[in-house]
Amino acid sequence: MFQAPDYIESVSVKLSEVLSDIGVDERIVLKRRRGALLAESMATRSLQLQDCNDTTYYFGSQSEGTTTLDLHSDTDRLYCFNDFNVIQDRSDWKPGVQICLMIQDxxxxxxxCLLQPLRKDTPHPYHTVPNKNFSERKGKILIKNKVISEMADIIENGGTRHGPAHTLQKQTGMNYVDIVPAYHCKSWPLQARQWLDWQGIGQWPSADMRRYCDSTGCFLVGVGSRGSEHEEFEWRISTSLAERCLMFNLNITQIQCYVLMKMILKTLIKPLFEDTISSFMCKTVMFHCIANTHSNIWRENNILGCLSLCLFVLHNCILNENCPNFIIPGNNLMRGNIPQTYKPYILQKLCDVVTGRCIALLGIECDDLGLRLQCKMNNLSSFKASDIVSGYILKSLAYSIDFSIRPCLICNSSNEEAVQTLRKYISKLVDISDQCEGVDKAVYHLLAPWFYTSLGTALASYSIHLDNAVSAEALTWISLGLNTDVSSSKLKLASIYYCTGDTRKMETTLRNIERSYDVNTVEPICSCHFYIKQALREGFLAISNDHNEEAIQHILAFCVIFMPYEIKCVPHELQYEMFRSSKDDLAFRPLHDYWIKWAVVDSLPYLYFLQYKTYKSLGRQDEKKRALSNLLKTTDREPNLGHRETALNLLGQCMEQENRATDALRCYLISLNLRERYNAAKIHICRLLSSLLSNK
Structure with a gap:
């Protein structure tokens, strides 16, 4: 079945060029990995700031850089509960700690494995069942694996359970997020001890890689082997950190080969045979192939040969219904996975790909691979997708920043308590930064400015409440956080000047924001709720392609958020948004409703609203009209507004101030049509109608 025809070299080079064009090259792979590692670190730092002793890991294709735009790979997030300690040897037991013993027999x-809880006062097991999450099996008290999924359900409210994973609702333009809860064991699993001393023909994995893998330990995921008599008590042993190390040490040809396997899987296997073959099986097959071949075959001009080899090995695995896990060979990944009715058809599909002289590849529509390959073979050029991929990587990182910051800012306490909490967060963040380097250090520079701005605004709100002035300390903290992005923090400063009546400083601040806000380049960011997003701007894509996370402060505009403890820094027109919910709305609470008591508005319409208020106050009619026109145009035409209803509510109030009551009412009605519940437009409609009736 496996052979190397004469055409293999020339087609391989073209195929490698095509994969590079769609974003599978060394530069984009490293971009994807850096973005995932930054997001991973931010999620964990956010938990640490909130005194939560858990760790988040990002695994899978997105973090490996082994995906494309059309593969739509999920984001795999492992949530590790660190307070639950797992050991493999009783000598590792410590008093006063919740510990379980791994049983691998x-x-x-x-x-x-099975997990047997040990007592906190002695390294011995319990003799009676502590609660419903435990049960006795063959003389041992064991933990049921469903307990960890129930813990995850509490943490991640909403979404859908799929086995051990908790899949969050998909947001348009983003990927599904699978959250897998797990426990960690610091020691390497006994079942994989032999792997640490083994090395393949190609000297891969290297001794250094195996030493690192040994230090990563393993995770325990709450799912048992299908059909096992202990299924509800078994925990799957995951060596995800070790597997990530292996993936990070692949060359670009090996990565491209794996991506091709996934494209073939998506195009030829999954539509007909569902989930019989998984991408993890393909990855495992590739690991075996790399380990059992000399490294010199894995080169750009032999990618077709490498693909044929991998498909040949996959064919044999399916034929024998045995795909041994690369690190724990006793674990057959295909056990019970291949229905006999499907098997001959799957085998024939793989044979057709290998023997068809790349005909099957020409038929792959995923990322237009087939069409692009045909163009390359005819010496026709095709567009490169690297800028689009880079844009989505940067935008995804921006969402990660938002998701990491927001839980820390949610505070129903008083202004004084909020200030104390924010000071504590900043102090902890500085301590964490002093102890880390590399990616973790970069995370500090991404997160810290947001806390500086929030603390400064909270302090300003308090000082405005006392004597309608902004304290020097508040301004110092705000100045440290002005470069979170293009506009949101600077707009909060402009709001403070508005609320203290400092029109001149407000005007200067707004002019600087407008100068930096290039509408052809800057992308709005909002993660409050799910809404349909349009294609990214070309200017944004171009800059994303040339830069990493440092571009966030130049080409992204987060929505402007005011918490209740910042209310004295909020114009009265926007304060209505903090009181948008009525009693009737409470029966229709949105899934992620934390923001409904905040005042939240997109940056661009808020910029024009504040300009309108500024120029109205200064009596500069032409500039006031321009600001109002820009606000109307943005509210109507900007495709990526997360809070269009809020922008309409601000526009309506401007129309009222222009004595255009009919236009104001139209704005409120359109706003209400966009968001029926939790909308301050109801207040404005009642208020406007009452005013009109009173005047009449």
């Missing part, structure tokens, strides 16, 4: 499926 002949009664347990390969790649799985």
């Amino acid at each position: 002949d009664t347990v499926s390969p790649g799985y």
Whole structure:
């Protein structure tokens, strides 16, 4: 079945060029990995700031850089509960800590284990069942694996359960997020001890890689082997950190080969045979191929040969219904996965790909691979997708910043308590930064300015409440956080000047924001709720392609958020948004409703609203009209507004101030049509109608 025809070299080079064009090259792979590692670190730092002793890991294709735009790979997030300690040897037991002993014996499926809780006062097991999450099996008190999924359900409210994973609702333009809860064991699993001393023909994995893998330990995921007599008590052993190390040490040809396998899987196998073959099986097959071949075959001009080799090995795995896990070979990934009715058809599909002289590749529509390859073979050029991929990587990182910051800012306490909390966060963040380097250090520079701005605004709100002035300390903190992005922090400063009546400083601040806000380049960012997003701007894509996370402060505009404890820094027209919910709305609470008591507005319409107020106050009619026109145009035409209803509510109030009551009412009605519940437009409609009736 496996052979190397004469055409293989020339087609391989063209195929490698095509994969580079669609974003599978060394530069984009490194961009994807850096973005995922930054997001991973931010999520964990956010938990640490909130005194939560858990760790978040980002695994899978997105973090490996082994995906494309059309593969639509999920984001795999492992949530590790660190307060739950797992050991493999009783000598590692410590008093006063919740500890479980991993049991790996002949009664347990390969790649799985049982967890036996040990007492906190002695390294011995319990003799009675503590609660419903435990049960006795063959003389041992064991933990049921469903307990960890129930814990995740509490943490991640909403979404859907799929086995051990908790899948969050998909937002348009983003990928699904699978959250897998797990426990961690610091020691390497006994079932994989032999792997640490083994090395393949190609000297891969290297001794250094295996030493690192040994230090990563393993995770325990709450799912048992299908059909096992201990299924509800078994925990799957995951070596995800070790597998990530292996993936990060692949060359670009190996990565491209894996991506091709996934494209073939998506195009030829999954539509007909559902989830019989997984991308993890393809990854495992590739690991075996790399380990059992000399490294010199994995080169750009032999990618077709490498692909054929991998498909040949996959063919044999399916034929024998045995795909051994690369690190724990006793764990057969295909056990019970291949229905006999499907098997001959799947085998034939793989044969057709290998023997068809790349005909099958020409038929792959994913990322237009087939069409692009045909163009390359005819010496026709095709457009490169690297800028689009870079844009989505940067935008995804921006959402990660938002998701990491927001839980820390949610505070129903008083202004004084909020200030104390924010000071504590900043102090902890500085301490964490002093102890880290590399990606973790970069995370500090991404997160810290947001806390500086929030603390400064909270302090300003308090000082405005006392004597309608802004304290020097508040301005110092705000100045440290002005470069979070293009506009949101600067707009909060402009709001403070508005609320203290400092029109001149307000005008200067707004002019600087407008100068930096290039509407052809800057992308709005809002993660409050799910809404349909349009294609990214070309200017944004171009800059994203040339820069990493440092571009966020130049080409992204987050929505402007005011918490209740910042209310004295909020123009009265926007304060209505903090009181948008009525009693009737409470029965229709949105899934993620934390923001409904905040005043939240997109940056661009808020910029024009504040300009309108400024120039109205200064009596500069032409500039006031221009600002109002820009506000109307933005509210109507900007495709990526997360809070269009709020922008309409601000526009309506401007129309009222222009004595255009009919236009104001139209704005409120359009706003209400966009968001029926939790909308301050109801207040404005009642207020406007009452005013009109009173005047009449």
